[in-house]
Amino acid sequence: xxxxxxxxxxxxxxxxxxxxxxxxxxxxxxxxxxxxxxxxxxxxxxxxxxxxxxxxxxxxxxxxxxxxxxxxxxxxxxxxxxxxxxxxxxxxxxxxxxxxxxxxxxxxxxxxxxxxxxxxxxxxxxxxxxxxxxxxxx
Numbered sequence: 001x002x003x004x005x006x007x008x009x010x011x012x013x014x015x016x017x018x019x020x021x022x023x024x025x026x027x028x029x030x031x032x033x034x035x036x037x038x039x040x041x042x043x044x045x046x047x048x049x050x051x052x053x054x055x056x057x058x059x060x061x062x063x064x065x066x067x068x069x070x071x072x073x074x075x076x077x078x079x080x081x082x083x084x085x086x087x088x089x090x091x092x093x094x095x096x097x098x099x100x101x102x103x104x105x106x107x108x109x110x111x112x113x114x115x116x117x118x119x120x121x122x123x124x125x126x127x128x129x130x131x132x133x134x135x136x137x138x
Contacts, residue, residue, distance in 0.1 A: 054111030
């Protein structure tokens with residue numbers, strides 16, 4: 001049996017004139033065209049630009065890093081090496097999930113800049129550096 005609620009269908013093309021929004025009829029059920037389909041945790045949009053996947057990776061990495069920042073402060077908290085271990089085990093897997101699939105399409109986009117911003121924030125928290133410290137000095 002086909003579960004209509006869980007079923008997604010979309011066209012993958014960058015040609016805007018080829019986008020067809022007619023629903024797919026499967027028996028008595030109509031399945032509408034979905035602009036993105038999620039397969040194994042990777043958001044695939046119709047043009048395979050992976051913008052949604054990149055934004056989700058940045059959001060998950062930022063959330064994990066913000067949860068860890070309360071553990072490391074300049075006056076108290078865990079040592080820098082332990083914090084960096086936590087970052088590499090908790091933050092990086094969230095930002096790098098399925099990067100083999102989508103990273104080559106995000107090389108010239110704002111996604112890379114946003115992921116770099118998360119990385120710089122992790123370095124600043126680990127080192128106890130000021131917010132205005134240049135990136136090259138970290």
